Amino acid sequence: MRAAPTILHLDMDAFYASVEQASKPSLRGKAVIVGGLGPRGVVATASYEARRFGVHSAMPMAQARRLCPNGACLIPRFSLYRAVSDLVMALLRELSPLVEPLSLDEAFVDLEAGGTAFDAESALETGQRLRADILAATGLSASVGLAGSKMLAKVASEEAKPDGLLLIEPGTERALLAPMSVRTLPGVGPATGEHLRRAGITTVGELAEAGEDELVRMVGRAHGLGLYRMALGLDDRPVVAERDAKSVSVEDTFDVDLHDRVRIRGEVQRLADRCVHRLRESGHSGRTIVLKVRRYDFSTLTRSETLRGPTDDPAVVREAAARLLEAVDTTGGVRLLGVGVTGLADYTQEDLFAQSMAAEAAAGAAAEAAPAGEGGAAEPDGAAEATGTAGPGGSAGPAGPGGPAEAPEGAEPGGEPEPARERRWAAGSDVRHAVYGPGWVQGSGVGRVTVRFERPGSPPGRVRTFRVDDPELEPSDPLPLVGEPVPGQHT
DNA sequence: TCTGGGGTCCTCACCCTC
């Protein structure tokens, strides 16, 4: 077991919301809620100001708005968060080659492996310096936990939040953990927490007292053994710099449940294409195709099919997904569809056999499906979806100005020609005005869009309102949070 | 106005082979 507290866990504070506050000076010190803005959107991150109203991650956005009616609700801007995250991860890699990112805003670092810390004192010094460097590079605060293991370092950073640093001295682990809730331990979520609570176990100390056998009996072998060890403060998992992806998937929740079988088939095909696109981008192929269907009552079904060999052929994935869909009863309505690929390989063995099978199957299916599919008259409730609100980019899609991010290509080959659509301006998205310069959308409706003209580092800016089709207003890329070059002057 | 998206890991059931 490692003695020196040289595992560092970094956690950026309320990351998405903090990035939004840094890039939008008028929001600093205000309640900011980042998440899906559609009717089925949920909160991704809330600023600490919004958390005071009871808003938290995974809460339905509608509920968050009720709790915090004056909060600024914004769509996530992942490209910006990724850019900021890259800066932070680069700083971590200066400390050690062993950096294990967990998400855009969290990572473990093995300081000892990087030679940047060997005892409590040097670890503390490194942690403080890192926090200062992150603040200088991004303008954001981060919390740091230091301990002898990953689990304890994560507990420490959680305790240090917000904007703090905590080191757990070797030998103090059990006493520190004992009074904490079992929910503190990674892997104990609502279900396991409730399971343990019913057995009278609510603290980590009680978990340790329960003993290994009892825990294995209660929650299964792997989980029970892991929980018992963690309750004792034991965790010898190494920091792993490179992790191979094991699956790739895409899914969409629709604003309105889908009933029309033809429409559902179409969505599955579209998702299969998106999934293959992502699969290819990652340089993978995969062998098992998974279809996910969440029904009107929130029950979730998965159906999967394993191919003879890995593929990244869109036709093969589309066909497999279509076959899987045929085995699912969708009467009652579908709120979410997803297509995924697992069993990834890092080679693309061009599977001629599978391809020829797929081509045959496709030809057969096309011959069968075309009359019914194109006719679209089969489903008596087909008109139910004609609202058009349930489209891609509904609650989840960052349906920014210029149209939904997905389905850029003509999505409705057989549909009526689309009239010039009113431009949509999502709250929080970046824009540039020919006269007033860079700003962000504060809100839009009834043919108007309200823009606040400010940028990272500027004082809070002024608000102006335009027609949604104002030709001088256009979507733009986010500006960097720190060290922003003067726009238009690249010398 | 209930409940996103993209993942990982584990368990269990079933089938097949040895």
Place this chain on the structure above:
DNA sequence: TCTGGAGGGTGAGGACCC
């Protein structure tokens, strides 16, 4: 030839994480 168990592959679902 029959039977039972072990073990791997597959499919489905649940829990959890950020």
